[in-house]
Amino acid sequence: MDTLTVRPAETRSRRRPALAAPRQLPAFTPDLAAEMAPMFARVQHVITPMEWPAYAPLIKAINDLKRERNAVILAHNYMTPEIFNCVSDFRGDSLQLAKEAARTKADVIVQAGVHFMAETSKLLSPDKTVLIPDPRAGCSLAESITPADVRMLREVYPGVPIVTYVNTSAAVKAECDICCTSSNAVKIVESLGVPRVLLIPDEYLAKYVQTKTKVEIIAWKGHCEVHERFTAEDIAAMRAADPGVKVIAHPECPPEVIEASDFTGSTAAMINWVTTNRPRKVALITECSMASNVAVEAPDVEFIRPCNLCPHMKRISLENIYEALRDMKYEVTVEPSVAAKARRAVERMVNLTN
Ligand code: 13P
Ligand code: SF4
Numbered sequence: 001m002d003t004l005t006v007r008p009a010e011t012r013s014r015r016r017p018a019l020a021a022p023r024q025l026p027a028f029t030p031d032l033a034a035e036m037a038p039m040f041a042r043v044q045h046v047i048t049p050m051e052w053p054a055y056a057p058l059i060k061a062i063n064d065l066k067r068e069r070n071a072v073i074l075a076h077n078y079m080t081p082e083i084f085n086c087v088s089d090f091r092g093d094s095l096q097l098a099k100e101a102a103r104t105k106a107d108v109i110v111q112a113g114v115h116f117m118a119e120t121s122k123l124l125s126p127d128k129t130v131l132i133p134d135p136r137a138g139c140s141l142a143e144s145i146t147p148a149d150v151r152m153l154r155e156v157y158p159g160v161p162i163v164t165y166v167n168t169s170a171a172v173k174a175e176c177d178i179c180c181t182s183s184n185a186v187k188i189v190e191s192l193g194v195p196r197v198l199l200i201p202d203e204y205l206a207k208y209v210q211t212k213t214k215v216e217i218i219a220w221k222g223h224c225e226v227h228e229r230f231t232a233e234d235i236a237a238m239r240a241a242d243p244g245v246k247v248i249a250h251p252e253c254p255p256e257v258i259e260a261s262d263f264t265g266s267t268a269a270m271i272n273w274v275t276t277n278r279p280r281k282v283a284l285i286t287e288c289s290m291a292s293n294v295a296v297e298a299p300d301v302e303f304i305r306p307c308n309l310c311p312h313m314k315r316i317s318l319e320n321i322y323e324a325l326r327d328m329k330y331e332v333t334v335e336p337s338v339a340a341k342a343r344r345a346v347e348r349m350v351n352l353t354n
Contacts, residue, residue, distance in 0.1 A: 023326060025061050028053040032060060039086055045299060046081040046292040058318040059086045065325040071108035073321065074100055074121065077267035078287040078313040079112050085296060087321060088112060093268035094120070094166045095181040099350060101125050110324055111332070114312045116142045118332040119170045123343045124350070133320035135330045137312045141167040141252075144222030145201040150175035153198055157218065162198045163188055164345065165205060167224075170334045174341035176200070179349040182251050183266035186212045191352055204228070208251040208258055226308045227252035230285050234306055235260040238283050245304060248273055249285035257285060274298050287313065 026032055036056045040047070047055065059082065066073065066089075074097045075088030084091055090100040094117060101109055101121035108129045111118035116139055118132040150162060150172055164176035165185070173179055180188040180199075186209050189197050197215055199206040201222030210217045230253050238245055248270050249261040258264050263273050267290060274282055274294050283304040284290050291303040323329070334342065 023061070025322075026057045028057055032056060036060065043081060043085045043296065046085070046295055051082070055082045055086070055318060058322050062087045062318065062322050062325060065322070069108050069325055069328075070106050071110055071325060072100075072104050072106040073110045073112050074117075076113035076117060076313065077271065077293060078289050078310055079293075079316060080289050080314075081292045081296070082318055083112050083316065083321065084289070084293045087318070091293075093181065093183055093266040095183045095266070095353065096268055097121070098124060098166070098181075098346065099354075101128075101130075102350065104128070108325075108328075110321060112316050112321060113137070114139045114142075114310075115332065116167055116169060119334055119342075120166060120346060122332050122334050123170060123173075123339055123346050126339065126343075129328070130332045131324045131328065132330055132332050133317070133324040134315040135332075137315040139167050139312055140225040141165065141202050141222045142169055142172075145172055145220055147171045147175050149220075150200070153200070153220075157196075157198060160196050160198055160218065161192050161194060162200065163192075164200055165202050166346075166349075168201060170342040171338055172201075173345045174338045176345050177348075178352075179345045181266060181349070183269055184349065184353045185209045185251070188349060188352060189213055189215050189217065202252055204254055204258075205251050207255050208264065211255075211258075224252040226287055226310045227285075228254060229308050230254070230257045230306065232256040232260045235283070235285070238304055238306070242281060242304075244280060246277070246279040246282045247285060248282060253285055261285060270294075271297070274301060289313070 040052055072089040073087055075084050075091045098120050102124040109121050110131045111121055114137045115132050118130050122130040162176040163178050163180050164173055166179050166181045189209055190213055198218045200220040203219045203221050206217050206219035227250055235247050247261045248263040249258050251264050271294050275298050281302040283306055287310045288307040291305045
C-alpha cells in the first residue's frame with residue numbers, strides 16, 4: 001500500500017482531454033427506456049424493474065463516456081450485476097483481468113475491483129491511465145503483509161523462493177520472486193523446480209496448494225475476511241437440506257470447507273464449472289455477487305446463496321464509476337523503482353501461463 005498513490009486528477013489522460021464541464025445525467029425518459037430495453041431484457045432476472053430506472057441513466061452515461069475517453073472497464077467477477085453485465089468490457093478472475101490490462105489498446109483502464117488489481121493493471125500497462133473509482137477498495141490479504149515482513153522472511157529462509165499471491169501491494173510484489181493467482185498457484189510453485197517455497201500471504205491458499213503438490217509450502221498467516229467465515233457446518237447444513245446439491249468453493253476458504261466441497265477453483269474456474277456441468281442446484285462458497293453473475297449465463301441452475309459480502313469490492317458502484325470517468329479520478333500510480341521489480345514478478349507469472 002505504501003507505493004500506491006491515488007489522485008483526483010483534473011485529467012491525467014495525455015491523449016483525451018477532460019470534458020469541458022461536468023455533464024448532466026440523462027433522465028429516464030420513455031426514449032431512454034426504449035433504447036435500453038434490449039439490455040434490460042438480458043439482465044431482468046438479476047436486476048429488478050424498480051432498480052432499472054435508477055441504473056439505466058448511469059449505464060448510458062458511462063457507456064458514452066467510455067467511447068469519449070477511449071476507456072475500458074475491467075470488472076472482477078465479484079462486481080454487482082449492473083456493473084458486471086451493463087458497463088464492463090472485460091470480466092474475469094484476477095489472472096484474466098491482468099492479462100486483459102496487458103493487451104488493451106485503450107487509453108484509460110477503469111478497474112472495477114480492488115486496488116491491488118488496479119496496481120497490477122498499472123504494472124502491466126504503465127503507459128495507460130488507470131483509474132479506481134474508490135481508492136479505499138482494499139483487501140484483507142493485501143493488508144496482512146508488508147515489504148518489511150517479506151525481507152524478514154528472506155532472512156529466516158535464505159535461498160527459498162518467495163511466491164506472492166496477486167492479492168498484495170506492488171511494494172510486497174517487488175520483494176518477491178514471482179506472482180501467482182488462485183488459478184495458477186500450483187503451476188507457478190512447481191515451475192520453480194525447488195523442494196521448498198514460501199507462498200504468501202494467504203494461509204488457506206497455501207494449504208490448498210500443499211494438497212496438490214509434493215513441493216513443501218511455507219505459509220504466512222494472512223486470511224481473506226470473506227472466505228474465512230465459511231465453515232464445514234455451513235456445508236453440512238446445505239447437504240442435509242438437499243443431498244443432491246453441488247458445493248463449489250474458492251481456495252481462500254479454510255481447509256475443512258475445501259475438503260467438504262465438490263470442486264475448488266478461482267472465480268473463473270467456478271463459473272466455468274457451473275456453466276459446463278449445469279448442476280440442478282449449486283452452492284457457491286464465495287462472495288455474494290458471483291451467484292447473480294453466473295445466473296445470467298446459467299438461468300436453468302438453482303443457486304443457494306450462502307453469501308458473504310466483500311466490503312471492499314462493494315465500494316465500487318455505478319455512481320463512482322461514472323464519476324471516475326467524468327472527472328478522471330482516482331489515478332493509480334506506482335513509484336518507478338518499485339514498479340520495475342514488481343512488474344518482473346507479475347510478468348514472470350503471465351509468461352508462464354500464456
Ligand atoms: P480470483 O482470482 O479467483 O478471482 O480471486 C480474487 C479474489 O480476491 C478472491 O477473493
Ligand atoms: Fe480480498 Fe477477500 Fe475481498 Fe477478495 S474477497 S478482495 S481476497 S477481502
